[in-house]
Amino acid sequence: MFLSALLAATILPFSSEVVLLTLYTNGLSPVFLLLVASLGNVLGSLINYALGYRYGEIVATRWLRVNESSFTRAQNTFTRWGQWSLFLCWVPIVGDPITLVAGVLRSNFSFFPMQCRNK
Numbered sequence: 001m002f003l004s005a006l007l008a009a010t011i012l013p014f015s016s017e018v019v020l021l022t023l024y025t026n027g028l029s030p031v032f033l034l035l036v037a038s039l040g041n042v043l044g045s046l047i048n049y050a051l052g053y054r055y056g057e058i059v060a061t062r063w064l065r066v067n068e069s070s071f072t073r074a075q076n077t078f079t080r081w082g083q084w085s086l087f088l089c090w091v092p093i094v095g096d097p098i099t100l101v102a103g104v105l106r107s108n109f110s111f112f113p114m115q116c117r118n119k
Contacts, residue, residue, distance in 0.1 A: 001028075009044025010052070011064060011096050015042075020053040045089055045099045052103025059100065072103050083107055 002021055016037065023033055051059050060066045066074075074117035076084055078101045086102060089095040 001033055001036045002040040005040025006044040006047075009041040009096065010047050011059075011100060032047060041090075045096075048096055049101035049103040049107075049109070052100040053106065054103075056104045058106070060097075078102065078105055078107075 001016070001019055004014070004019040007014040008016040020033060024030060032058060057071065060071045060074075061068065074097060078098065083102075085098055086107070089098050
């Protein structure tokens, strides 16, 4: 569960719902699954933040092949809404890029983990 949640929270195209449902139907505790999944999600979001912080635009434009105008639009949106946009980091598809852009723009790290724990 931890690995699937971690991968799902990174910029990789992965989903952890099937793993979660399978483990739950096989009798694992929902509280345990929630704790393990939350830990994996937070760590995955921190990986995105670190990638953005360390490699910046290179990750988005070269590795993920995001065009310059889309990347600039994401930066402008994050700049406009600031750290409050991190409340949306749990949203599928848009959440992972938000955590990456937070790293690129050097968002306050102490605020970051509090917003991405409930992914």
